[in-house]
Amino acid sequence: MKLLLTSGGVTNPSIQAALVELLGRPISDCHALCIPTAQWGHPMCGPKSVRGFVAAEPRWRHFSGLGWASLGVLELTALPTIGARRWVPWVREADVLLADGGDATYLCHWMRESGLADLLPSLTDTVWVGVSAGSMVMTPRIGTYFVEWPSAADDRTLGVVDFSIFPHLDAFPTNTLADAERWAADLGVPAYAIDEQTAIKVVDGTVEVVSEGRWTTFGD
Secondary structure, eight states: OEEEEESSSSOSHHHHHHHHHHHTSOGGGOEEEEEOHHHHTSTTOOHHHHHHHHTTOGGGTTTTTSOOSEEEEOOGGGGGGTOHHHHHHHHHHOSEEEEOOSOHHHHHHHHHHHSHHHHGGGOTTOEEEEETHHHHTTSSBOOGGGOOOTTOSSSBOOOSSSSEEEOSTTTSTTOSHHHHHHHHHTTOSOEEEEOTTEEEEEETTEEEEEESSOEEEEOO
């Protein structure tokens, strides 16, 4: 699987060019599945924000609203009840999976429960585009700073990549560089702090930062 891990989506021409390169053809020719699941695990999200994401409302113009050939919804909490014979073909037929923000530990739980996490290694041509928690879920840890789901056992996530991500750098009063430094000090793994104009592209283990904004690294 090819990864484009963002804080705020495809927010500038550099990130869009990286996405098109990963897809291998124009966005308008590609079929996407929206994964809203992480939103249910975060107290600031709910039905209105999920609707906005899957309906590609203006707030999501840098993500689900990029002009895909088609948009579908892949709600992970439903998958265990319908069986892999139905949903696995949907995933395999998609060009890109769009994983929205929310709580990364909740998303991780349902990626494992649904079987999607086990399927990822076989999706060699599929592009995963994450926003916030949708990116963080691919890391080994998110830090207790970002755990909002009360049932989370700890801050561990999938570990598809070997670094952690501090998103929304400078976007909120509690997401300053000083906050990121304190967060990174307890992780024990390399980490990136990225703003809304930054993405991390990962292909076959090669990591590239794509940015028209501010980012920094810790511990490498």
